Amino acid sequence: CGGDSRRMVVMYPAPGPGHLIPVVEFGRLLVSHGLAVTIVQRGLPADNATAPASSLHGDASASPFLSFHYIPEPPLPAGVPEGDHVAKVFELTRASNPELRDFLRVVSPAALLLDFFCYSAADVGAEVGIPTYFFFLSCTASLAVLLHLPVLHAQNAVSMGDLGGQPVHVPGVPPIPANDLPAPFLDRTSLSYQHFFALSKKLCESRGVIVNSCRSLEPRAADAVIAGLCTPPSRTTPPVFCVGPLVQSEEVADKRGGECLAWLDTQPKASVLFLCFGSMGRFSAEQIKELAAGLETSGQHFLWVVRSPPGCDELELDALLPNGFVDRTKDRGLVVMSWAPQREVLEHGAVGGFVTHCGWNSVLEAVMAGVPMLGWPLYAEQRMNRVFLVEEMQLAVAVEAGENGVVTAEEIEGKVSWLMNSDGGSELRERTLAAMREAREALSDAGDSRAAMLHLVQQWIV
């Protein structure tokens, strides 16, 4: 089958590894089922040659059917408040619509798949007459909350940030303390809130929402969303396709920090606690010290991916760790700067626990490796993910911060020891392994995620 004869699907992710990695995985899957895939990215190839993107691009060039198309980064529209980074991403995407339109007119794809940050491109899809879907990169429970946002808005006369710890109720998900909602949801006057509000509507107008999750992980949320219980009565519930968990394949993984794997080879089975906080997680100098002290007193083996605090040079990191820490823990601990090949680390038999920021890709990678989690959220929708993970899926236990936002060394020591050494920790491990088996089943030939993906391919390939 020649390249020209394949139907093309265009995928449009927001910038950042957490967005690009699952998009490339789904793209590879579609290519293996006879489609051609083009991934549209804003900026120049060089700007996108960050962490996984560079290796992902390398992989793409290996397949004639998976390619990247770059559209120039537009100037930031006026009126975006300084510091509202979320609104900035939404606005830049909207400003790129003319470039996207030109590209779509030329390639005329069978479908356009949008990251939710790129929702304003749905207008371009409609204008050019291309069936438009969302590729939703967080969990089904997050989708439930997003679909329900207009209902929550109508129920409350004040911003949800004013509700403090009061629970917010959404069908199919556990009660969420209002202050665990994503930051943009907390202030109804903010530009980013208005974007999420508009996005909620666009989801309902799409041809479908493809979710990187599987029913077995979140049955209640999936049932509620599909039954239309989360959608406002005035709107249509979009078809929902759970096609996950799609996690980074080994061939495209960013191999930086590869010395971790050699070090893990020297460690006993299931003995190592892995600590990694996503592609952007950073701690204050005080928090780094507390974390190091907790790890040291716990006596556990550990592999810790650490970044310098905001505004600090990486070379200064040594000075931020307690005096002599690296030396005292050298037989049982490894500290790596900035990046580790997380997927492969989690798959390594020496790893027995994961302290995660609860980014959805990280959660899926832990589930697919059967590694139990301690949840320590930092940004985006991670606090909400932790509620789902702890209360509903029961695949993690929370690491609790004090009133000043700092997690103490005692809390770290206690939770780490519990995870690695207690009966409760063993039960958590068993539950995670059961979730892993079910998730793998969903992806197998007879599985429901596989069926959902094939259903989509059938729609697009004709």
Ligand code: UDP
């Ligand atoms: N990642 C990695 N090594 C690191 C940090 C992150 O491989 O040191 C990968 C991780 O495996 C995951 C992605 O980057 O696939 C992060 O996505 P996630 O949704 O967990 O968090 P985000 O970075 O979007 O907050």
